[in-house]
Amino acid sequence: MKGSPSSLISKLKEQPGKDIWLIGGGDLIREFLKEKLVDQFMIAVIPVLLGKGIPLFKQDFPVHNLKLSNTQIYNEIVMLSYDKKQ
Template identity: 35%
Template sequence: MRKIILNVAVSLDSYIEGPNGEYDWCFDDQDYGLTDFFKACDAIFIGRKSYELIMRTDPKMFAAMKIYVFSDTLHDPQADNVEILRSADFKNRVEEIRSQEGRDIWLFGGAELVEAFIKNNLISELLLSVHPVILGSGNPLFTNIKERINLVLLGAEQFSSGLIQLRYIIKP
């Protein structure tokens, strides 16, 4: 079974976007393991807003991956490698895709999609790139999670920039 890995940049105060939706606080001075991560994945789960942002800013970013966009409002996928998934068949389709042959699947986000995956126990690993910045406000990584979820640390890597990558699994 393929792993679904939440790989996301997060501020020290757990925001994934600044107050105006900006990502200018995310470091891009090093690779931070992204090249190897991209090679390990052949598909991406992404929410509509994140997908539309990528299509506006860097439409070729995920050209080598199968892109699954979760949306009940998007109708034109804009590319051959894109499939739109509706909320009505969310869990069944995710399980079906996860059971297909292939490499890992990147859970890109946004926050509402992450919440749905957590609530349905569909995340295999969490790879959090914690940036040494406090944003004070913005879009938090975890919204509407009302129960404790225990994690097991698989590893941590510190970079010269001060960024720390934490790899977790959800404790069984």
């Protein structure tokens, strides 16, 4: 889909359903954060130790204050849910 993140979100909200789940890396998330379109982060901690990898966020990623709202455990995976602080 083409257009800005806010136009995409507006179109999605016109359709039936509840929440919109954005899955992607730091570059995608950054675009939605610029337009203040992210209400919650769900971060999975998967017990695999890596020597190298691709960072989720680049070094110049702006600071966002978050509040832990929920934790869940699925077998070996821990899901952390964070809400944006108001």
